[in-house]
Amino acid sequence: MLLAFIAYPIVYSFFLTFSRFTIRDVKWFAAGLDNYRGVIVDPDFLTALSFTLSYTVVWVALSMGCALLVGVLLQQVRVGSTFFRGMLFLPTVVPVTMGFLMFQWILDPANGILNYVLKEIGLGGLALNWLSDRGTVFGSMVAVTLWGFGPWILLLAGLLAIPKELYEAARVDGASPAREFLYITLPQLRPTLMVVTTLQVIAGLKIFVPIYVLTSGGPANASLSLYFLVFQKINQYKLAYATTVGWVFTAIVTAVAIATAMAFRVRRDDA
């Protein structure tokens, strides 16, 4: 089973990257390194690589920061904590495509509720083409995916698992909230942060669904991700090329994920 469903497709697709592919047949190893050369000089690939890496850096930093902040605040909440935690859980239970379609409506420049509210409160100058302007699409994608793919629940679970006794002891010793955060929360949360950051980095690099639903990679390729580029090339019937992009993409994801995990490990060793 393992051979049929995992090993065979992996080996097949890897060999395909060195081959010429048509619907009728595959000329194995006839392309040599041509597909890889084609990918590296392809402006679309470079555009997609640039978007994917920038997006991942900004989104991971923001999503981790926001989730940590909200989690720490919720850690302190005594009244209505179930309600707030339920709210955080909402993006997880809403079907992801439906959620992004909702944002399409919210961000619609003519009929969307965001621009409507901005105009109503006298901020009409800020009512922009959120998704179809090259200057705003990046920020819009980051914001929308903060909602859809933020690590809210995972970090909150990690925070709630920290023994309360540690905080109580610190307070007895007169520790300020900032010192509690630095010397209790962060060290205790480190294993969770390592796993969640790695998962977030991988998710950021693999961004696809919101692009498929909201922008199709546009405008003018301003939101073209590597994963979406693979999809585009498959739709153009360029399977060998798409597979090559896929393998380069996999190599990047693997390298970045390992680097992220290593960074945390080094820090832990230092500590």
Next chain:
Amino acid sequence: MKCHSVVTWSVAAAVGLVLLIAGVALLPSPPAATAQEELSGNMAVSVEAWMVDKYNMKDLIARFEQAHPKAKVKLLTHEGLGAAYQRVFLEWAQTNKSTADLYFGGLVSQLTIPMIDDLLLPWDDMMTGELAPDKWIKAFLQSAWVAGPKGSNYPTLPGLGETMNFQANTDYLKVIESTDAQGNPIQPASYKQIMDMACKLAATPIQGKKITGFEGEYGLNFAPDTWTAAVVAAEGTYLLPDGRVNWDSKAGREWIAWQKEVVDKKCGGTLTFTDNNGARNGQQAGQIAVINASNSRSTENSNALGKKNVVRMFGYPGKGGTIAFSHQIYIPRVAANAKLARAFAREAILARHGQTWSAEKFGKMPTLWANYDALPKDDPNFAFVRRELSGPSMGQWRYRDGQALRQAYVDNLQKYMTGGQTLDQTIAALKAAQAKLDLTVPGKK
């Protein structure tokens, strides 16, 4: 003796004649009855998901099964994406099997590869009688025609047709006095006139609200087709004599530049940069006055606005041509039950409750004149398309790498419209992209 002999022979001849007549009457059933019996067995028809409703597919299947009780038709669906088609083509070519016997949906630009690789069963021997070439609307049929050897000129048949033009909310046009006595949009003679119309609509509050004057098609769905339509209308063809796309076309440059200008002047929106359905949805919401898409939007959007024919069409400035494209019907050569598939396709094409019904409900046009003639004669939108189809028209480009060329056009158009490159750079980029692509077309090798 002679008399007796004559009588005897006469009686014998009469008896012989009676026996002959009786014998003929008792002969096995005629071919018609045989054909009826032969329509039996199982087949699967795979339909592009949106076409299930818009081609009344469930009803067509029910009627077919009722007329042929021994035949069973299984309905499958597939997506309109290249990825979905690639899976289907691979199945045919590499396994010699097909999940479905008959397919509905897919534009010729998406079906170029199976046409080139000869994976489709020609329809040519069915093109007689009610389906003879002159019974079809020429503009739609020619988009499916292939210059192959005799007997393989029709690897696909057009199922539902569409043309590219402008669709305007005439309630809004009346406010700026841009309709004629019949309530139809006044045909603009130039793009400047369309610009003026869009800007006037954008500047005039209509029904107490500010609306978008014009929304073009700047995404993969239609953008390349609006360019080709504009060029065909002005110059008759978008191709060079050697078959490549003529990106240097004067009308093509003018069209690209005009689209940027209408947006820069804030008379038009850019929803379709990222949302293929943005223009349609906006007009259905009453937020956009004029869009530039397929004719079907007129019927569909009028229905959505709850007012019959409130959205009407006008054509591209020029000599009156456009792009006519159609959603194809085809049978893979490896189909298990091609005979039943052909019979079903024939009935579906001829059926009024397929093509004519679809036109009235969704504006997707019949591809047979008989079905077109059954449409209401006084309907302004059907009359407009009829006039349009009688003029010069062309189909979509059909290159092996045609999909990549469509994507290159969209990328460069959007880059130009958002200020990322000049018009000259856009044209140069399109020519460079085209030079790298495989422009093989279906037909004789």
